[in-house]
Structures are given as structure tokens and as C-alpha cells.
Amino acid sequence: MDMTWVVLGILVLLVIWGVWTYNRLVTSRNRYKNAFAQIDVQLTRRYDLIPNLVKVAERYMSHERDTLEAVIQARNNAKESLQEVGGDPTNTEAVRKLSSSEQGLSGALGRLFALSESYPDLKANENMMQLSEELTSTENRVAYARQAFNDAVMQYNILREMFPNSLIANNLGFRPGQLLEIEDPQKREPVQVNFS
Numbered sequence: 001m002d003m004t005w006v007v008l009g010i011l012v013l014l015v016i017w018g019v020w021t022y023n024r025l026v027t028s029r030n031r032y033k034n035a036f037a038q039i040d041v042q043l044t045r046r047y048d049l050i051p052n053l054v055k056v057a058e059r060y061m062s063h064e065r066d067t068l069e070a071v072i073q074a075r076n077n078a079k080e081s082l083q084e085v086g087g088d089p090t091n092t093e094a095v096r097k098l099s100s101s102e103q104g105l106s107g108a109l110g111r112l113f114a115l116s117e118s119y120p121d122l123k124a125n126e127n128m129m130q131l132s133e134e135l136t137s138t139e140n141r142v143a144y145a146r147q148a149f150n151d152a153v154m155q156y157n158i159l160r161e162m163f164p165n166s167l168i169a170n171n172l173g174f175r176p177g178q179l180l181e182i183e184d185p186q187k188r189e190p191v192q193v194n195f196s
Helices: 002-060 062-087 092-116 120-124 126-161 165-171
Strands: none
Touching: 002 062, 002 092, 002 120, 002 126, 002 165, 062 092, 092 126, 120 126, 126 165
16 A cells, blocks of 8 residues: 555656656747747848849939849848748748848848949948848847847757756657757958958
């Protein structure tokens, strides 16, 4: 009779632990989904600014059509990728695709701004300066939201990978979260120092 109570007590503790672990995993996953919603807001704002920026630049850079079209194409690709991830931020492949699309957009915008340096009238245009400032502000917000998202994903991944939590996570379909990494190719280039 005493052994029955011990076994029953152990079973009750295992059930309590399983429910508690499951609830922590759900909470953690929902935190990173919420963090992605903040990225969604900022990236949407960014995508809405880009056509206005291109429209202003078109007036001054008419023979730079390829660059302007590349920016619009990269923006459209990134916007499509964002919509895919927005439906399910736990879809790791969609998050990877968004990362890649965002890298392409950052590169295209970088080329546009580099070319705009050759057009003093464009640089001095009030609309261009305002749009550039808004875009820079939005980029900072995206970086902050991305950091919060990546922190939430990392906490979720740690929680789901820890033993014995992994037993619950693996058996109940808690997939690993994917970090949103948007590499700036210029950051990887060596710094050029010239003392002449």
C-alpha cells in the first residue's frame, strides 16, 4: 500500500512538471512571436518609405534606371518574404528567406545612396534629406526590434533544448526558432587606413 502512494506521488509530480514545462515553452514561443510583430511594423514602415525615396531620386538620376529598379525589386522581394514570415514566425525557412531578402535590399539601398553622392542637387533636395533621415531612423528601429526578437528566440531555444525540457519540446512539436540575421556586407570588409 505504501509503494502505491509513492508511485502515485511520483506520477503526480511528473504530470505537474510536464504541464509546467509545456506552459513555459508556450509562453516563450509566444514572446518571440510577439517580438517578430514589432519587426513587422518597422519593416513595413521601411518598405512604405522606399517608393517615395526612389520617386524623388528618379527626378535626378534618370540614367541610373538599373539601380532604381534594383531597389524596387529588392523591396518587393523583402516585402513578400515578410508576409510569409508574418503568417508564422516559427517557420525557420521563411525567416532565412527574409534575412536574405533584407540583405539584398540593404545592398541595393547602399548602392542608391552611394550613387546619390554624385548628384549634389539630389543630396540637397529637402524631400530626399527628410526621406533619408526617416529611413535611417527606421533602420535603427528595425535593428532594435531584431535584437529583441533574436534575444527572445535564443531564450526559447535554450528553454526547449535544456534537458529534461527537450523531452516535452521534441514530443509536442516545439520546433527550434530561427534568428533573424541581416548581415551588412560592408561590416565584413577590412577597414582601410591611409596615412598619406
